[in-house]
Amino acid sequence: MELQKMNGHSKDDGFDSLDLPTEHEEFLPHKAGAKKEVHFTDFEGKTSFGMSIFNLSNAIMGSGILGLAFAMSNTGIILFLILLVFIAILSAYSIHLLLQSAGVVGIRAYEQLGYRAFGHPGKILAASVITIHNIGAMSSYLFIVKSELPLVIQALYGKSENTGEWFLNGNYLIIIVSAAIILPLATMKQLGYLGYTSGFSLSCMVFFLVSVIYKKFNVMCPLPGQLQNNTNHTKQDCEAKLFTINSQTAYTIPILAFAFVCHPEVLPIYTELRDATKKRMQSVANISILAMFVMYLLTALFGYLTFYNAVESELLHTYIRVDPLDVLILCVRLAVLIAVTLTVPVVLFPIRRALLQILFPDKPFQWARHIGIAFCLIFLVNLLVIFVPSIRDIFGLIGATSAPSLIFILPGVFYIRIVPEDQEPLKSRPKIQAACFAGLGFIFMIMSLSFIIIDWVTGESRSGGGH
Template identity: 30%
Template sequence: MTIERSIKPTKEKKSRKSSKQAKVVNERSPLLPTKHEEDGGFDEFDGASFSGAVFNLSTTIVGAGIMSLPATMKVLGLILGIAVIIFMAFLTEASIELLLRFSRTSKSVSYGGLMGDTFGKYGRMLLQICVLINNVGVLIVYMIIIGDVLSGSTSSGVHHPGVLEGWFGVHWWNGRFFVLLVTALAIFAPLASLKRIDSLKFTSALSVGLAVVFLVITVGITLYKLISGTILMPRLLPDVYDLTSFFKLFTVVPVLVTAYICHYNVHSIDNELEDNTQIKAVVRTSLTLCSSVYVMTSLFGFLLFGDATLDDVLSNFDSNLGIPYGSLLNDAVRISYAAHLMLVFPIVFYPLRLNFDGLLFPSARPLASDNLRFALISTGLIGLTFLGANFIPSIWDAFQFTGATAAVCIGFIFPAAVTLRDRYGIATKKDKILCIFMIVLAVFSNVVAIYSDAFALFKKNASPRE
């Protein structure tokens, strides 16, 4: 569908009616109708607010990646680590700005529509496949972590009790399968049934608040231990002594890329804005908020645990913190994080459903107007993530490769490719230099990261036989 969507916002009902009557079938339409084209039932929706858009985009950004950021400080050191987090925020903003600029010029109202306009149907399909790989992987990891936090996990023969197990002991109703089933039916299913992303603005605000709760507790514990003199001076710069240690620096790039990926939701949020000239300010505000949370989490998380910081810093809160009410604070951190992931789930699920539908039914009517198709796709995808979280609990290593590869394509390679293709001749020399830099950095760093992770995994599996 080609939907001629004016950049200037309008609230006049006559304009909406005329735009509905002017629909023409073309592959560049959004997978869901925008606020100007929605059919009956949404006529009173005048557009999303600025704050609602900021919360939704911020929730898209801040997911499970936040827990891996303190571990990047072990590799990069505090000074370089914080600098790279800020640099990635600026690079993410630049890539989103390119997407929006070329979308406006081509009158595309979805990421898939822009890829289709630039590279044809195969370009659109490639983007949709990458979103499926990235988002399915992310959602399964979310459910795995929720299960670990609430029901416990066993690794290398060592059992780490979950919050419910610690409170009530071992029972059938606090086992992983039942806890995730209740979570899927009572939380994920109702939130996933909402057809507008703006409907999630309140849960998104709560999700951001829970991330801040985690941060405040971590900062409080760290300051207490700093005052008591039980925290050692952390590493400020990376420890580089040979070529292998130098290449290891690049292993943090997939983590940082994944932490900032939100590109697949930008168009959906833009489409629903009451004034879509605000989208750049929404992106900038969200990235400022999230990068601030990332810097603070990385700084205080690494200060607190130092070289003992695990890949998932949440695992460090299993142990005795050596402070008053340490057990209570451990539970508060883990519960707030599990609740945060529960509320992030529908925001990441939204573009997954859109792209899955677009891949299977590219010529069908808008998903929001077909309740049966909407329900079947939603149920099937929730069921897939539920099964993955229950029967593939070791999937984290696999998604270090597939998730990072898909994420880097969505976040940097595809926006750069659209700009270099420059179908409408609007790219500047500066844009093209930036895009070449993004592609080189993305390809080189991820090849090195995948090689390093694969080598480490192979060495780990081979060591028992030595």
């Protein structure tokens, strides 16, 4: 993936778009015939359509899936469904804007789109946003490993409490997992090679979903801790709500908005797609988003219908509270750990691409540089997870700015700046839509930052999971 001569920009980032080949599919359907159908010829992708779907789906799938049932309890089933549909459509549209911009100038690197839109500052901005956001995502995944893996090993050994052995120390475990699993996968030359591990990661999450559905019919409501003398209260605890508005409803909107974040991985996957065209990559994105939409909805629905108002911000913790020795839930926890571990290398690839674009834009591929950057990134993330206990708050703040930028603001602004005005005037409907889309990103950013500041001021914890 990390090819520095990709898409003909190894020598000059500012080449003229008139000298570039265009996409096989037309950029603007209603202007068909205005361009010749020519493939990108500088890089031949070798990743199959199915493997590309696995990789993009794995990039979308985040640890936030564990908090969606809690989100549904604060919105109600119908409102949750409406919001999830709305966000899925917006995510597909965002990827559409990225692919359209890439098709105009023959670039399949997020950072180079930034260069074409705003020059070197745009390139630095795009690379910085991707780096910060994905380091935050990697940190969140390794935090799950640090907190959950010792508990799983403890349960497998039949121990009722942590007795202090080294193999029950989360800090040691994330170092071992990083060295034995994440680093070897991160040193793969191309992202497409991770399609197999991405497929296995997704199968682990499917097992998680099947278990959630199964548990719906095996966990009786009310839970033992909910039993009250007041029968009306107990009955209310076991009733599903279609619409709910409470103090935490607004907090679920950013959670859902960021549930489909995969934009740093879109263009690298596009680069390596076999027989790559804009239409084919859009199909990869649409199928991936649809698959994750179904998984998100079913997980939230059956998790919520199992525990109703008693569902916790982390769904697995709710099952553990009901039965700490449940073998199925223990297997599910292990599957989730495998899934998040195998996602880390996929998230690392765009960071390395961004760093290479900034530090070594004209250098050919070199194994030492490729492996060295991966090692340094994993080392840095391990240090953050081990020594910075408040890292979630730090990256919560960063994520509130980077995620809206990647999903809404940058794709919309790039489209407006890159697409020539002779093809799409500034006041044309597509560019007005892109401007409104970018404006929506600023609204989400303000909302997210406001919620975080409120949390800090009030000292409350709004849970639900991020990406």
